[in-house]
Amino acid sequence: MLEKIGSFKFHIESYVCDFTEKATLPVICNFILDAASIHAQERGFGYEQISKDSVAWVLSRLTVEIYEYPGHNQDLTVETWIEGVNHFFTQRCFRFIDREGKTIGYARSIWAAINTATRRPIDIQAWRPDMLDFVESEKECPIEKMSKILPVEGVEPVMGYSVRYSDIDINKHMNSVKYIEHVINVFDLDIFKEKIIRKFEIVYLAEGGFGDKLKLYKQAVSDNEFLIDTKKGDDSICRGRIIWKTICQ
Amino acid sequence: MLEKIGSFKFHIESYVCDFTEKATLPVICNFILDAASIHAQERGFGYEQISKDSVAWVLSRLTVEIYEYPGHNQDLTVETWIEGVNHFFTQRCFRFIDREGKTIGYARSIWAAINTATRRPIDIQAWRPDMLDFVESEKECPIEKMSKILPVEGVEPVMGYSVRYSDIDINKHMNSVKYIEHVINVFDLDIFKEKIIRKFEIVYLAEGGFGDKLKLYKQAVSDNEFLIDTKKGDDSICRGRIIWKTICQ
Numbered sequence: 436m437l438e439k440i441g442s443f444k445f446h447i448e449s450y451v452c453d454f455t456e457k458a459t460l461p462v463i464c465n466f467i468l469d470a471a472s473i474h475a476q477e478r479g480f481g482y483e484q485i486s487k488d489s490v491a492w493v494l495s496r497l498t499v500e501i502y503e504y505p506g507h508n509q510d511l512t513v514e515t516w517i518e519g520v521n522h523f524f525t526q527r528c529f530r531f532i533d534r535e536g537k538t539i540g541y542a543r544s545i546w547a548a549i550n551t552a553t554r555r556p557i558d559i560q561a562w563r564p565d566m567l568d569f570v571e572s573e574k575e576c577p578i579e580k581m582s583k584i585l586p587v588e589g590v591e592p593v594m595g596y597s598v599r600y601s602d603i604d605i606n607k608h609m610n611s612v613k614y615i616e617h618v619i620n621v622f623d624l625d626i627f628k629e630k631i632i633r634k635f636e637i638v639y640l641a642e643g644g645f646g647d648k649l650k651l652y653k654q655a656v657s658d659n660e661f662l663i664d665t666k667k668g669d670d671s672i673c674r675g676r677i678i679w680k681t682i683c684q
Numbered sequence: 685m686l687e688k689i690g691s692f693k694f695h696i697e698s699y700v701c702d703f704t705e706k707a708t709l710p711v712i713c714n715f716i717l718d719a720a721s722i723h724a725q726e727r728g729f730g731y732e733q734i735s736k737d738s739v740a741w742v743l744s745r746l747t748v749e750i751y752e753y754p755g756h757n758q759d760l761t762v763e764t765w766i767e768g769v770n771h772f773f774t775q776r777c778f779r780f781i782d783r784e785g786k787t788i789g790y791a792r793s794i795w796a797a798i799n800t801a802t803r804r805p806i807d808i809q810a811w812r813p814d815m816l817d818f819v820e821s822e823k824e825c826p827i828e829k830m831s832k833i834l835p836v837e838g839v840e841p842v843m844g845y846s847v848r849y850s851d852i853d854i855n856k857h858m859n860s861v862k863y864i865e866h867v868i869n870v871f872d873l874d875i876f877k878e879k880i881i882r883k884f885e886i887v888y889l890a891e892g893g894f895g896d897k898l899k900l901y902k903q904a905v906s907d908n909e910f911l912i913d914t915k916k917g918d919d920s921i922c923r924g925r926i927i928w929k930t931i932c933q
Contacts, residue, residue, distance in 0.1 A: 599869035620848035
């Protein structure tokens with residue numbers, strides 16, 4: 436049987452870097468999703484395998500903590516493992532390791548499995564009891580339990596966008612990472628000169644489709660903490676929390 | 685001395701695919717720029733090396749022809765070589781090769797070298813005569829000379845966007861490929877179900893900066909040919925031409 440923990444290496448090409456010459460948060464989220472996808476595929480419950488059962492994985496929540504962003508031309512290793520499988524959710528964790536072997540961050544994600552015809556969640560334990568064999572409950576993922584992200588209300592939108600071709604992913608839906616890219620775009624370029632996104636949380640509440648006109652609402656909780664609510668009309672599509680940290684020079 | 689032709693392999697991860705399960709045009713353009721960047725770096729005139737002379741490469745024109753887009757989980761090899769070095773421009777060509785060794789496309793690009801302080805072009809032959817040693821004039825790149833792309837006038841804009849964090853690249857300017865992503869976003873999702881972008885041309889005329897509000901103007905030349913002009917106020921920032929081809933089932 437394959438190891439419970441998978442390890443995947445990514446190279447930081449110039450085109451995945453921002454002007455600070457570091458990989459961006461959305462890029463690291465792409466690596467997370469790619470590592471999860473290959474890890475699942477290798478163990479028999481990947482996208483192509485489960486689509487035969489008319490089932491698809493849907494990302495429900497994601498928390499990413501990064502202490503240091505990997506720089507241009509460096510390698511980033513992403514470890515991933517399944518921390519738990521419940522009836523309606525699985526928890527998958529990630530550890531980020533730089534080229535010198537140092538841990539530079541962690542992530543935790545929660546996934547539902549849905550029937551692709553009905554879009555309703557299915558009982559994962561009943562459908563694939565073999566997934567329990569891959570649960571790795573010993574390995575530490577030092578990320579606090581995700582707390583509720585409240586809606587942002589009573590303010591004007593700070594940004595809007597229509598869902599377009601570049602937002603739609605291989606599964607024909609709005610790409611989970613593209614929401615994050617738009618969420619981060621509410622900030623001015625100047626903040627990225629002084630701070631890094633130390634922690635990012637997002638909860639996905641509904642699916643955006645091609646042509647949807649979405650609006651972003653921002654609320655400052657403190658100097659370094661912001662909530663960003665992405666809405667279609669009055670309904671939240673996803674809600675994010677960003678915690679910034681000043682870069683130590 | 686290094687070979688004149690460089691060859692670079694890229695893997696088509698799920699997150700670089702659209703809903704047709706193929707790599708998108710902007711992704712292939714990222715590969716093009718990455719191959720060019722590594723090829724130049726290896727030969728002594730890359731980004732970091734020339735920045736010591738306060739010089740930077742600026743992409744002026746790009747034509748991409750693709751017969752078949754590489755699919756999910758496949759490899760794409762990008763060959764690149766310098767076709768010519770004039771006083772104020774270099775021409776760099778690309779060939780795309782699929783996993784079976786078949787040529788699936790070509791690209792041709794024109795680059796200027798600018799002084800990063802004055803933003804004025806410099807005489808490449810006088811500055812770096814050694815680049816002439818790398819000119820490979822024998823290898824075929826069957827792309828016609830780029831024709832002039834006329835401005836689009838007398839129509840309402842079809843789309844607008846503000847330049848945001850995700851548009852800014854490692855060089856602190858609007859990313860050349862992000863312009864292309866926005867250009868393609870003027871099309872409805874349905875066209876991508878029936879057609880591929882068989883040929884894409886873009887000419888860069890001015891630089892977009894953070895916060896700029898850009899507008900896109902579209903003109904149909906025929907059923908399959910479109911001009912898309914990206915303007916800041918009345919001035920073109922870049923002009924593109926797209927030629928679609930119906931997919932043979």
